[in-house]
Amino acid sequence: MSENPHILITGGAGYIGSYLTAELLRLGYCVTVVDELLFGGESLLGVFPHPNFHFVKADVWEPRAIKTALRSDWPVPQAIVHLAAIAGFPACQAVGRQVAWRYNVESTQHVFEQALEMGVPRFVYVSTYSNYGLSSSGQPITEEAPLNPQSLYAETKIASERYLLANAAGPCAPLIFRPAHLYGLSPRPRFDMIVNQFVLDAFLRREMLIYQRGYSRSFVHIADAVRGILLGLQAPNEKIRGQVYNIGSAAGNLTKDEVVTLVLKRLPETHVTYKDLTFGGDMRDISVSFEKIRRELGFEAQLTVDDGVREVLHALRLGLIRNPQDPRYRNAQFIVQ
Numbered sequence: 001m002s003e004n005p006h007i008l009i010t011g012g013a014g015y016i017g018s019y020l021t022a023e024l025l026r027l028g029y030c031v032t033v034v035d036e037l038l039f040g041g042e043s044l045l046g047v048f049p050h051p052n053f054h055f056v057k058a059d060v061w062e063p064r065a066i067k068t069a070l071r072s073d074w075p076v077p078q079a080i081v082h083l084a085a086i087a088g089f090p091a092c093q094a095v096g097r098q099v100a101w102r103y104n105v106e107s108t109q110h111v112f113e114q115a116l117e118m119g120v121p122r123f124v125y126v127s128t129y130s131n132y133g134l135s136s137s138g139q140p141i142t143e144e145a146p147l148n149p150q151s152l153y154a155e156t157k158i159a160s161e162r163y164l165l166a167n168a169a170g171p172c173a174p175l176i177f178r179p180a181h182l183y184g185l186s187p188r189p190r191f192d193m194i195v196n197q198f199v200l201d202a203f204l205r206r207e208m209l210i211y212q213r214g215y216s217r218s219f220v221h222i223a224d225a226v227r228g229i230l231l232g233l234q235a236p237n238e239k240i241r242g243q244v245y246n247i248g249s250a251a252g253n254l255t256k257d258e259v260v261t262l263v264l265k266r267l268p269e270t271h272v273t274y275k276d277l278t279f280g281g282d283m284r285d286i287s288v289s290f291e292k293i294r295r296e297l298g299f300e301a302q303l304t305v306d307d308g309v310r311e312v313l314h315a316l317r318l319g320l321i322r323n324p325q326d327p328r329y330r331n332a333q334f335i336v337q
Contacts, residue, residue: 004052006030007233008069008077008120010060010111011084016126016179018043018187020081020226025050027230032077034058034069035084039328043188060084061107066114079122079233080115082108088192089130089151091331097152104156109163115172121237122173124229127161129178129218129246130154132286140253140289143178143244161244168242175232175240179225180218180248180288183308189321192330194256195219195305198263199312200324202270213257213274218288220248221303231297245293249301253287262309 007024011017012033021044024031030052033044036059047053056069066080085104086092092100108125115123132141133148149155164174183195191200194217201208228247232240260272293299315321321329 004028004030006032006074006077007079007081008032008034008066009081009083010034010066010107011082012055013037013041013043013188014039014083014087015182015186015188015190016222016225016229017081017083019222020083020229021053022047022187023226023230025052028052030054030074032056032069032071032074034060034065036060039188039331043186046187060111061102063110064114066111067118070118076118077120079124080111080120081124081126081229081233082111083126084111085156086331087153088331089153090192092151092153092156100152100156101159104153105159105163108160112164112167112172112174116170120172122175122233122240123164124175124177124232125160125164126229127157127176127178127244128154129180129248129286129288131158131161131178132288135286140250140287141246142289143246143292165242165244173237173241175242176244177225177229177232178244178246179228180220180246180252182222182225183219183305183312184222184303185311185315186222189324189329190331191324195259195308196312198259199309200316202263202267203313203316204325206267206270208260208263208270208272210256210260210272210274212276212285213260214255215285216253216255216287218246218248218286219252219254219259219305219308220301221308224249224301224303227302228293228297228299231293231299235297239296243296245297245299246288246290247293247299248288248290250290251304252301254305259305259309262306265306266309266313 013035058065133150
């Protein structure tokens with residue numbers, strides 16, 4: 001029986017999951033990943049031979065997928081990190097309400113029910129800051145703010161949050177994270193994230209098309225988001241039970257136009273076209289407060305959007321990502337195809 005602490009990750013081959021898996025293994029954890037591999041499994045090749053890594057290909061919507069994934073010679077996981085989902089506003093629109101609800105809400109319920117049956121003491125759910133939607137106050141949004149979803153994706157995430165918080169008093173303590181909009185490189189690259197997409201468009205075409213230029217978003221590097229999740233895994237159980245934390249930093253509260261300026265600093269010959277959306281898009285316009293996670297978990301972001309722009313551009317110039325225009329790096333486009 002392994003004496004290393006054991007974490008199970010659903011969606012561990014994804015953008016966040018593959019990065020988190022590598023970090024946990026580096027820190028000495030045993031890691032079980034359960035993933036259907038909708039976008040392939042190349043992101044896990046670097047950790048596949050690791051003796052503390054165990055992988056099972058399965059659809060987490062299946063009622064016993066988690067229980068049957070466990071190794072008999074490893075202890076019950078000390079936590080499940082639930083990442084498996086149809087991620088993002090465009091991808092949820094592409095698959096429709098019924099499929100999005102199945103994978104983003106029903107799967108959460110199935111995984112949590114199995115966590116209870118197995119005696120897992122902690123359930124970490126990675127939600128989204130999209131749940132806040134629009135804000136007219138002009139003040140950074142805290143975790144206590146009313147939720148105002150502007151997309152099907154946010155609706156599914158809120159439904160899962162409410163289910164978990166309704167069960168917070170039970171033996172499995174739920175912890176919810178709402179990361180800001182992610183950017184940066186991961187073993188599973190994505191170019192449908194604002195910062196990464198802006199850099200790619202400027203690099204390949206010397207053009208950027210920007211909707212809602214003055215709208216504010218909150219951004220956090222993938223490495224910092226994973227760092228926040230790790231702090232939640234390491235905190236005492238009763239401290240995090242039923243808690244919700246935004247992950248990001250005040251420095252990451254930027255308008256799209258400010259992100260454009262950072263890209264143009266490195267690719268000044270890029271032509272920028274601005275347009276407005278009146279319907280049909282993701283109309284979030286908010287700044288977010290990250291004081292709670294700083295105060296209670298000691299979280300401090302270490303990377304800036306400018307760092308992310310430089311990182312992604314450097315990787316593209318070196319040719320580290322073959323064919324970055326491939327649909328598999330864009331959730332909605334890949335699902336449609």
